[in-house]
Structures are given as structure tokens and as C-alpha cells.
Amino acid sequence: MENKSLTALVSAFSRAYHAQQNQIKIFDDQLARQLITDEEFKNISSNMSQAIAFFQPEFVGSQEQALREIVDHQLSPSPxxxxxxxxxxxEVAATLSARQYLIFAAGYDTFAYRQPKWATNLQIFEIDHPATAADKRRRVSALQLDVPSNIHYISADFREPDWQSSVLACPAFDPSLISFSSLLGISYYLSKDVFKHLLSAIASLVPSGSxxxxxxxxxxxxxxxxxxRAQKQVMMAARAGEPMQASYSYSELEEMLEEVNLLIYQHLTPAEITEELFKTYNDSQPSYKIKAFDNVNYCLAVKR
Structure with missing residues (x-):
């Protein structure tokens, strides 16, 4: 997980690029660009545009056109x-009853610094590996952003068996409050047993209805x-030394969640993601349509 900051940085780059290039956006993260230095943005742009030969060998166009193609086709759909x-x-959870937002593997997530009015009643916890968490705080400090009073940083290594103690030790965390947890971009790189244990551990921290x-x-x-795209992503992850380790059928996922006291509340397939989350953007940009990433589903589970 010490190396995950690079993955998180590329994810932030894709959000920043999308926000800069489009008026109508799938997801508007105006702060992502500020967290990335000009040198980092330039280097990532260069490396990604050169990768066009791997992703689309028959592509013909300028370096900037290649970059847009790579970002829209390969990098940005999932982030x-x-x-x-x-x-x-x-937002739905916070409007109803959630009072805590736990962002696992927070990386360079910017929600806490651009939080809307409906989030003011939330206590926000950014939970990440110490190396990535320290780098995130350094970048935020350099920007001299106003740090909201409802954000809390927790350094934790999910590989350690007692990582939950770091969350429980945070004075602001209340295990009796309904909570919303995000666990994005992680399941791919964990074995099924480890992912199941992580879900179980998170569920043990929060009450029913979370x-x-x-x-x-x-x-x-x-x-x-x-x-x-999925096949090439698997190849890239393996070459980078971070091989993807597990995949799930819906029925298998459903059974695993039930075993850790969680029930599927909402589930989106790639086709549904494209239709429900990308349609407004795609209608506004017919020349640069974005399609949800192959073979990747989204799930919202609730603790019984």
C-alpha cells in the first residue's frame, strides 16, 4: 500500500483533466488539479499520451488528442x-440519518474541502496508509486551504490485524452513529478472503442501518x-507489480455480503452506469462520449 499513492495520483489527474476540459461533467472535482503539481501533471500527461500505442495501436492524431483519448477511454471512467x-x-444517506463519512483509502479525495451544505452535519474521516495520508496533508497544507472542522485524518494500514483500533482511537469517531463508508478502487487488489474480512471489519465498527x-x-x-479495456487493465496491473486478485459474480458477492451482515441495497452494471451517471455528459459531448469501464460494477450495501 506504500505504492498506492501513485495510483491515487493518477486517479486525481483523471478527475482534474475531466474538470478542466468540460463544462458539463460526470463528476466535478475542481480541487483535484490544485493537489497535483505542474510537473506531475505534465509528466502524467506525457506518459499517458505515449501509452496510446499500447491501448489503441491504430490511433492517428496529435499528442493532445492521444491524451484525451486515453483519459476518456481508459483512465477516467472508473474514477x-x-x-x-x-x-x-x-447525499441520500446524509439527508436521512448518516452522521459520519468514512473514506477508506482516501488518497487525494477532495470531498471534505468542497463539501456541500448537506454535508455540514457529517463528521468526515479520511483513512489511509500513513505514507499516502502524510503526502495528502502536505499537499493540502501547501495550498493553504481552509481545513473544515469536521474532517479528521486517520493513518491505518489495512494489512494490520488491528487497524480498527486506529479508527476507534479517534476522539471524534462515535461507533453508535449511523455511518456511510466508501471503499473505492480497492476490491481488485485484495484476495476474496481479505476483502471479505475488510468488509466485516468495517461493518463491525458501525451500527445497523449504516x-x-x-x-x-x-x-x-x-x-x-x-x-x-479490462483485459489490458489486468495486464498493466500485473506488469506494475500490483496484480488484480479477485472478481465476483453477483450471486457470489451477495452471499459474501450476507455472511458479514450486509445486504445489497443498490447495484449498477456498466450499462446502467453509462445510462444513469454518464448520459448528461455524453449528450453534451457527442464527439467525446465516455462509456463505463468494462466488467466493473458499483454496489451500495447496508448493514442489517
Whole structure:
């Protein structure tokens, strides 16, 4: 997880690029660009545009056109879609009864610094590996942003068996309050047993009625039936030394969640994600349509 900051940085880059390039957005993260230095933005842009030969060998166009193609086709669908889904469902939860928002593997998430009025009653907890958490705080400090009083930073290594103690030790955390947890971009890189244990551990921290949102790869991800983007993503992860480890059918996921006292409340397939979350943007940008990532589903689960 010490290396996850690079993955998180690329995710922030994709959100920043999308916000800069479009008036109508799938997910509007205006602060993401501020967290990335000019040098980092330039280097990521260059590296990604050069990757066009791997992703689309037959592509013909300028470096800037190649960058847009890579961002829209490969990089941004998942970070944009899952963030939009998470914050939409969070708003509903906060309007009803949720009073705590736990962001696991927070990376360079900016919600706490651009929080809307409906979030003022939430206590927000950014939970991440110490190295990534420290880098995030350094970047925020350099920007001299006003840090809201309802944000709390918790350093925790999810590989450690007692990581929950770090959450419980935070004076602002109240295990009796209905909570909303986001666990985005993580399930891919954990074995099924480890992911199940993580969900169980989160569920043990919060009361009934609390919810968890996450994205996950479906059962075809590691097969020849997977989409081309998914197949290349699996290859890239393996080459980077962070191989994807698990995928789930809906029935398998449902059974696993029931075993840790969670029930599926909302579930979106790629086609549903494109239709429900991307339609407004796609209608506004017919030349730059974005399609939800192959073989990736979104799930909102509620503790019984």
C-alpha cells in the first residue's frame, strides 16, 4: 500500500483533466488539479499520451488528442463514475440519518474541502496508509486551504490485524452513529478472503442501518469474455507489480455480503452506469462520449 499513492495520483489527474476540459461533467472535482503539481501533471500527461500505442495501436492524431483519448477511454471512467455514485448515495444517506463519512483509502479525495451544505452535519474521516495520508496533508497544507472542522485524518494500514483500533482511537469517531463508508478502487487488489474480512471489519465498527459503497470486477474480468479495456487493465496491473486478485459474480458477492451482515441495497452494471451517471455528459459531448469501464460494477450495501 506504500505504492498506492501513485495510483491515487493518477486517479486525481483523471478527475482534474475531466474538470478542466468540460463544462458539463460526470463528476466535478475542481480541487483535484490544485493537489497535483505542474510537473506531475505534465509528466502524467506525457506518459499517458505515449501509452496510446499500447491501448489503441491504430490511433492517428496529435499528442493532445492521444491524451484525451486515453483519459476518456481508459483512465477516467472508473474514477469519475464511482465518485459520482458514491457522493450521490452519500447525499441520500446524509439527508436521512448518516452522521459520519468514512473514506477508506482516501488518497487525494477532495470531498471534505468542497463539501456541500448537506454535508455540514457529517463528521468526515479520511483513512489511509500513513505514507499516502502524510503526502495528502502536505499537499493540502501547501495550498493553504481552509481545513473544515469536521474532517479528521486517520493513518491505518489495512494489512494490520488491528487497524480498527486506529479508527476507534479517534476522539471524534462515535461507533453508535449511523455511518456511510466508501471503499473505492480497492476490491481488485485484495484476495476474496481479505476483502471479505475488510468488509466485516468495517461493518463491525458501525451500527445497523449504516452503508458501504464500493466498486468491484465481475466474474468475467479474468476471462476471454472480458472487454478489451479490462483485459489490458489486468495486464498493466500485473506488469506494475500490483496484480488484480479477485472478481465476483453477483450471486457470489451477495452471499459474501450476507455472511458479514450486509445486504445489497443498490447495484449498477456498466450499462446502467453509462445510462444513469454518464448520459448528461455524453449528450453534451457527442464527439467525446465516455462509456463505463468494462466488467466493473458499483454496489451500495447496508448493514442489517
Amino acid at each position: 469519475l463514475g464511482r465518485a459520482a455514485f458514491a457522493e450521490q448515495t452519500l 452503508s458501504i459503497v464500493f466498486d468491484y470486477p465481475d466474474e468475467q474480468t479474468f476471462t476471454s469474455q472480458a472487454g478489451e
